[in-house]
Every structure is written in structure tokens, then in C-alpha cells.
Amino acid sequence: MKILAALSGGVDSAVAAARLVEAGHEVTGVHLALSRNPELYRSGSRGCCSLADANDARRAADVLGIPFYVWDFSERFAEDVVADFVAEYAAGRTPNPCLRCNEKIKFAAVLERGIALGFDAVATGHYARLERWRDGASLHRAAEPDKDQSYVLGVLDAAQLDRCAFPLGDVAAKPILRKEAAERGLLVADKPDSHDICFIPTGDTAGFLNDRLGTRSGDVVDAEGEVVGAHAGHHQFTVGQRHGLHLSVPASDGRPRYVLGIDPVANTVRVGPKEALRVRSITGIRPTWTQGAQTGSWRGLVQVRAHGEAMPATITAAADGIEIELDQPAFGIAPGQAAVHYDGDRVVGSATIAATAA
Amino acid sequence: MTTRSYLDHAASSPLRPQALVAMGTALETAGNPSSLHASGRGARQLLEEARESLAACLGAKPAEVVFTSGGTEANNLALLGGGRPGTAVAISAVEHPSVDGVRGRREDVRVLPVTASGHLDVTAARALLDDRVGLVSVQWVNNETGAVQPVGEVVRLGHGIGARVHSDAVQALGHVEVDFEASGLDLMTVSAHKLGGPVGIGALVVRRGVEVVPSGFGGGQEARLRSGTVPVALAVGFAAAARLAMAELAAESARLAVLRDRLIAGAVAAGGVANTLTPCGPAIVNVTFPGVRADDLLLLLDAAGIDASTGSACTAGVHQPSEVLLAMGRTLADAGASLRFSFGPGTTEADVDHVLAVLPDAVTRARAAA
Structure with a gap:
């Protein structure tokens, strides 16, 4: 060939x-x-x-x-x-x-x-x-x-x-x-692997985004909508993130808080305890299929990040996407990431995560 | 196809066997030509014989030939140190980067436009030249299109305003008649490997009485203009190749002109638009194939055994649209869709036929890939 x-x-x-x-x-x-x-x-x-x-x-x-x-x-x-x-x-x-x-x-x-x-x-x-x-x-x-x-x-x-x-x-x-x-005489035999996003060679994703989106201060709120801190741009946060929140009001129970959600229109970042990150259902859009679209419902394994674990789930074909029900809850699944689903070790397809529910 | 067709002589022409033999002998000669002992004298004798021989080929006096590391260094010397002090420089819009780069190094650089055929627009040039210009530099033959510039006219214009005149004759020597004395030029650049000499040597020809300020410092070799031990064997190879090129000039330029016209006609029939327009040298053919990426056409020709070129600079291996074609008024798309084929002593009719056999299908494929 x-x-x-x-x-x-x-x-x-x-x-x-x-x-x-x-x-x-x-x-x-x-x-x-x-x-x-x-x-x-x-x-x-x-x-x-x-x-x-x-x-x-x-x-x-x-x-x-x-x-x-x-x-x-x-x-x-x-x-x-x-x-x-x-x-x-x-x-x-x-x-x-x-x-x-x-x-x-x-x-x-x-x-x-x-x-x-x-x-x-x-x-x-x-x-x-x-x-x-x-x-x-x-x-x-x-x-x-x-x-x-x-x-x-x-x-x-x-x-x-x-x-x-x-x-x-x-x-x-x-x-x-x-x-x-x-x-084979290849001179790159000892070259380190690359890990970061290639177009952000400094590794500073927030800075890269600030340069392009600017900074716009907004509120960090808790589950009840109380303002517990301020941020300089919601794009600096990811669902599931724990560090770098700089909250001014301590949590009432003293436990660590995580980013639960981002509202780009109101420019607010919502934080709360780890259990609020619990996800059982995932709605995926823009589905792709390695061997043609599947229909109905089937059992499979779902992976939601590059080196994440494969989670057993029931997957159902929807009008223009897929619905995923995880057997066990997962934590901190960010909209925008891809859900790739497998049949054993075979990739069946993927979808972009649009929404999650407990 | 078992044999490759090498059609990139304007990038570098294969070393002539006679030059190789002459260099082999010279390399076995010990000594630094600047030394006063017997070995040094032996080296110096070879160097000066090469200088005299090359000067005869160029229509120059031996003392006017200053050896450099190549065309780029000679052009740099001329552009940085060849003008009257504190004065403006005027260059054409289609110069090689080793001349054009003076735009970033001197303050008052005037760019003389060219016409759609790639030739100096003499009327526009006259309007841009005044007595503040101390150096005019216009190449003899363009390295991308083969256009022959009106050097005689440039000399008259330049001298008319009291400026010195330089010409980059790297692509002219060996392909068109070059006579430094008769040209009236003050400064002229030549290079060995474009005519079958070794890579690594060129010369700046400096008319007697013309002062050039050196760019570097050192032992004061080469008329105090270009310090550094002169590579005797390379000079010997340069002279050997130049002698052969001069002996063959009339016959070769007539032979290659036939191949040039044949290739242009065939390329136009395959959907190309010629950028090589008269008056032009016999050895360069530049054609735009609208709607292709030049890179893709190069890949397909390379796979079919043809070595061609885009003729213009690369940045990290990425082909950039040709500044020369842009200066000729071509669109950005067309300037990135053009190929250069260039000929030399080994080029045959079979090479041209090879290109013409491959070209139609390659152009179709490259258009589909664009």
C-alpha cells in the first residue's frame, strides 16, 4: 500500500x-x-x-x-x-x-x-x-x-x-x-513523550484563554446561590476542579468544595461538596460510530477522559445522540468532554457530553 | 521510471567531473596561500591561477575578483558596504533574499517595481532614483522566473545619479553572456555551484577604484575585503567549472532554449500559465498551475522521479508563496501554485518528455487535493 x-x-x-x-x-x-x-x-x-x-x-x-x-x-x-x-x-x-x-x-x-x-x-x-x-x-x-x-x-x-x-x-x-x-538508529529513541496541549507550550491554559477571552470578574456561588467568592473569568474553571478556587467564605461544614457547574451567561461558577458531583446519567450529542450507528439499548463500557477508567453502563440510542446510564456513579464529568463507549476492548462510538444528572 | 530527472540546477547544479579532478589535485597541495614559504607559494600559485582564469571568464581583471563563501556573502558585502556612505540603496522588487534582506538592515531602501513579466519597470525606476541613492542593485537573471533584467539600462540610470551599480549575476553566469568590463557595472556577484562548480565559493567582482567597506574583520585576505583563509581547492574548482561553462555557452544556451520552449508549451497545454517571459535566460521555466498547492505537485513529481522546485523560500519546510510572483502582480493563490524547473549541462530532451508525460495527471490529482 x-x-x-x-x-x-x-x-x-x-x-x-x-x-x-x-x-x-x-x-x-x-x-x-x-x-x-x-x-x-x-x-x-x-x-x-x-x-x-x-x-x-x-x-x-x-x-x-x-x-x-x-x-x-x-x-x-x-x-x-x-x-x-x-x-x-x-x-x-x-x-x-x-x-x-x-x-x-x-x-x-x-x-x-x-x-x-x-x-x-x-x-x-x-x-x-x-x-x-x-x-x-x-x-x-x-x-x-x-x-x-x-x-x-x-x-x-x-x-x-x-x-x-x-x-x-x-x-x-x-x-x-x-x-x-x-x-533502528532513530535518533528520537530517548526523546521525552509530549503531554500538554500542543498549542499551549507553556502549559498555562488559563493564561492562554485570558489572552483570547479577556478577564471578566464574576461570582462564585454555592448550591443555595450564596456568593462565596469571586473569579476573573468562568473560562478558568472546569467541572470537578478543586484547587485554585480562592473562596472567601468558608464552607459551613469545613469540607472541600469543587466546581459543580459553570453558567457562561451569568458568568457564575457554582461550587459545592464532592457528592454533588455525582453523575449517573450522561446525555451525549454529536454521536460518531466506528462501524455504523447502533439502535435500541445495549450494555457497554464508557470512558469520559483520556486516561479514565472504563465504566460499565447501559447505553441507549436517542434521536440525535446517546443516553448513558452508569452502573455506578462517577464524579466530576465535565460537559464538552467526549464519552467514548466500548464493547469489551472494541470502540463502538463516541459522543460529546452535553449534560449530566445524578 | 528508473532514472531521475534532475531539473533543479538553479538550486545547485551537479559538480562537473573536470572540476572534481582539478579540486582533487589542489586538495593534495599543502600550504596556506598567505604563507611566505615554499608550500605557501605553491598554494598561492594555484589560487592566483584560478583567479586569473575565472577573471578571464567574467571579463574582469584578476585583481577585481574577490573570493567569498558564495553568492549570499558576496551580495551581503555589496549591499552593506558597496554604496556611497550614508546614502540610500535601491533594489528591484524581485531580488534574491541575500539582496532583498537589506530592507531590514538599512534605513532608506527603495524598491524598484517590476512589470507583470517580471522585468524592471524602467520608467517607474527612474522616478524613484535621485542623488540620495548611493547604490543600485538589480539582478542579471531572476532566480525564480529566469527573466533577464536590463542591466545596461540600470547602469546608465545608476551612473546618471552618481550611484554605484551592483548586479547579482549568480543565475546569469554560464547561461547568458556576462562581460563585467563591457557591462559598466561597479559590483557583480557570481557563484560556483550554479554552473557545476563546488558549493562553498563565490565571488564579488569589484571594479578597480571602487571602495567597498568590509563587513567582517580578520587577516585582510582578498584585498582586505573578505578576511579568512581562502579555500584554494574550491577556487580551483570554480575556475575549472567556469571555463567549461564559457566554452559551451553558445551551444548550450541554444540547446537549452529549445528545451525551455518545449517545456513551457507542454506545461501550458497541461493547464499552466507561464511566468517565464521574454527576455529570459535559457535555463529556467516557471509555471503557475492555478488551483493547486505547489507542495502537492512537487510531491507527485518527486514520486514520479522528477526533481523540481517552487523556487522560493521555505520556513521550517513549509513552502511560502513566492515574493517574486507577488511582486509581478500574481495573486496569493497563484504565487503558491507555481513550480520552477531549471536546466543544466546534463538536462536532455528525455527529461522534458518525462515531465510532460507526468504533468497532466499530476496537475489533476493536485487540484483534487487542494
């Missing part, structure tokens, strides 16, 4: 491309330039769009002996990922930009461009397994649970998965992958 391998400059995507080359595919490396003002260097695990990363990706392609190009998707990224990220926070929600990037950029804009240029598939260094069937593919958790990234791929549909390759799904442990990289 002719495969377009996305090379981030990190060790995972480099080994993914190397495995495809060894399997006999015709591989072309492409580095996505996503930042409009790339940093020269990356410091530690922060960020992933620096010029040094582009150079690391190029050197990996050199070692593998494959063609390499840089594709500028900075405009699409600014519109579809960064602007959406800011708008979601402005609306009082907590978005996941990595899912959004996979959905709109890596496995949409990049994939479409690659297909039009004659490639059969796009490969990345995500840790997930893809099982191919005669009439499509199914997406599964990676062999190594700690590295599993099937959650951030849960937004992909059947047509996208049909054109994907995830060569690292069977990697047993990260040190093994690093060893494999070193054996």
Missing part, C-alpha cells in the same frame, strides 16, 4: 513508520505544521509543534530512507481546533482538542489530501489496534493498557478507519518501543 505516515518528530510515529517500511509498504513521511508561530525549540515534554520537532521528523525520515514533506495545516488547525477550543471554554464547557484534531485535521483534512494525491491510508503512532475485516475495520484498545489511545481515536467513523493504520497497537511496553527505535 501507499501510506502517508504522519511524523510528529516523536519516537512513536517514527517507529510506526519504520514498521510500515519493513512490512514492504511504500511510505511517505509528512510532518504537520500546526502552529502559526512555531517555537524554535521544545522544552522537555511541552508542546509538539516546534521547528526542532519538524527537524526530528525529517531526520527520522532520512534514517528510514523515505520521502518527507511538511504540510502546513496551521490555518485549518487555528479554525477547527484552537478557535473551537476557545469557543467551548467561552460556552462553559471543557473541550478535548486532541480528539478534535484527530476528527477534523489528522483523519479528515490530511487524510482527504493524501487520498486525493494517491495514497491508500494515513498512519500515525497512536497506540490502538485496528482489526481489518473484508468489509471494513474495527478499532480496539492497545495491547498495553497504560499507553492505550483508543479514546482519542473514538471519534473516527468507518470510512476514516478504513483508511487508517496504527502500527503500534501491539507494543507491549514503551521501553520496548524505545529499544526498537534505538536498534
